[in-house]
Amino acid sequence: MAETKDRETDIETTEGDAGPLAAGVRKLGFGPDQIVIEYGYDDDVEEDVRVAVETLAGGPLEDEDYDGVVDVVLLWWREGDGDLADELMDALTTMEEGGFIALLTPGTRREDRLAAHEVQEACTTCSLTAAGAVPLGEWVGQRLVGRR
Secondary structure, three states, X not given: OHHHHHHHHHHHHOOOOHHHHHHHHHHHOOOOOOOEEEEOOOOOOOHHHHHHHXXXXXXXXXXXXXXXXXXXXXXXXXXXXXXXHHHHHHHHOOEEEEEEEEEEEEOOOOOOOOOHHHHHHHHHHOOEEEOOOEEEOOXXXXXXXXXX
């Protein structure tokens, strides 16, 4: 438990990358007592984002084997990962009512980034609305929620 508290202090007070990343993670809507499942993890993800999410949620990220209901789906998605709309539909089946999907896609400097229209088309197909983009290191995060 002390390790989590130390991480929290580091995230909130560091002037480097972790501080701005934590602020971005907060903007996406991460907060205390959330159960967060992570899909699309690979060696290119932004580890400081993962730490910030765990710290703000107050617990570890669940992996793809988790079979309970979650508050947030953290989805790392790159060009070439498959059909985004299908993945979003699958993610929706695991979420608690009122939950959201935090979609992280590569930023403009990466070759595997998605075009904005691809995200928009997938959201339309799944009846989701995407909130503004939040820069998170080499990634860009968007909060996806069901339309009201």
